[in-house]
Amino acid sequence: xxxxxxxxxxxxxxxxxxxxxxxxxxxxxxxxxxxxxxxxxxxxxxxxxxxxxxxxxxxxxxxxxxxxxxxxxxxxxxxxxxxxxxxxxxxxxxxxxxxxxxxxxxxxxxxxxxxxxx
Numbered sequence: 001x002x003x004x005x006x007x008x009x010x011x012x013x014x015x016x017x018x019x020x021x022x023x024x025x026x027x028x029x030x031x032x033x034x035x036x037x038x039x040x041x042x043x044x045x046x047x048x049x050x051x052x053x054x055x056x057x058x059x060x061x062x063x064x065x066x067x068x069x070x071x072x073x074x075x076x077x078x079x080x081x082x083x084x085x086x087x088x089x090x091x092x093x094x095x096x097x098x099x100x101x102x103x104x105x106x107x108x109x110x111x112x113x114x115x116x117x118x
Contacts, residue, residue: 007068007084014061021057023101024094029056063087 014021030053051059064087070080 001072003084004068004071007064007071007087011061011064011068014057014064018054018057018061021060022053023098024091025053025056026094026097060087060090 029049029051031049031051063083067080067084067087070076070083073080
């Protein structure tokens with residue numbers, strides 16, 4: 001039940017503040033007209049580059065709602081747990097890619113920076 005609540009809270013955040021999730025969507029998933037300018041060279045956008053960054057965030061939020069509801073229903077728990085696992089793996093991959101690119105932590109308060117100032 002707690003896992004479902006976590007997924008629902010995250011899904012709500014996807015729709016209320018979608019800009020927070022844009023850096024997590026890798027450029028190779030975005031249509032060439034939606035990717036970062038330096039990522040529009042031929043061949044950088046993959047076969048999954050069919051949605052805009054905003055659409056990927058919305059799809060991710062809908063999948064989280066689906067997984068959350070599925071976890072609450074006994075007949076769909078196994079499928080929902082597989083979906084939930086896939087979502088967490090994709091999120092981790094996006095987070096790591098965003099950190100490598102240097103876009104994920106922009107505008108966020110870094111806890112270690114606060115400690116040094118004190």
